[in-house]
Amino acid sequence: MWHFFNNRKRLEDLSPLEEVVENFCKGxxxxxxxxxxxxxxxxxxxxxxxxxxxxKYEDLKIDPKKEVAKIALxxxxxxxxxxxxxxxxxxxxxxxxxxxEVNKSGSxxxxxxxxxxxxxxxxxxxxxxxxxEMEEQLDKITNLKLQGSGLEL
Numbered sequence: 001m002w003h004f005f006n007n008r009k010r011l012e013d014l015s016p017l018e019e020v021v022e023n024f025c026k027g028x029x030x031x032x033x034x035x036x037x038x039x040x041x042x043x044x045x046x047x048x049x050x051x052x053x054x055x056k057y058e059d060l061k062i063d064p065k066k067e068v069a070k071i072a073l074x075x076x077x078x079x080x081x082x083x084x085x086x087x088x089x090x091x092x093x094x095x096x097x098x099x100x101e102v103n104k105s106g107s108x109x110x111x112x113x114x115x116x117x118x119x120x121x122x123x124x125x126x127x128x129x130x131x132x133e134m135e136e137q138l139d140k141i142t143n144l145k146l147q148g149s150g151l152e153l
Contacts, residue, residue, distance in 0.1 A: 021134045025141045035145035042151045056153070061123050064089055094118070 027033040045054035053074040060067045068089055072078050079085040090096065097103060098118035107113045119125065127135070142153055 017129060018131075018134065021130070021137060025137055035142070038153075039146065039149055039151065042149060058123050068092070 023029070024034065027035075031037070041052060042054055045052040053071065055067060055071070065085060069079060069085060072085075072088075079088075098115070103114040103118060105113075105115075130138075146153065
């Protein structure tokens, strides 16, 4: 989100990542306290798995076939065969989507280019932007907030 918002701002208005991480750990976030929202959906997904599908990006990257098949089943549209699943995986691949002309040069709003919605799509890319101290701070608050929930992020 930091990358997305900073992509829209002038250089002098950029928020330092250290400040954003600190605020995030305090629960100050544009959409409210992150961990409370995530835990609420996590708990509800366990109570009502037919209504809420809880996915993690890392799982999608590790086993995209399994996770996309899970999404299709959740939507009541399971794949009839492996070929259809492969077609969907190809059409939805990060590489294909970010290289579509509309996503390289188009924009939804005059100040937000479609390319702003695409980064590398690599698990762990954050390590190239955060310091070990920021990582430790995030790990500490994550472990504290998710303790006892059975959810691991």
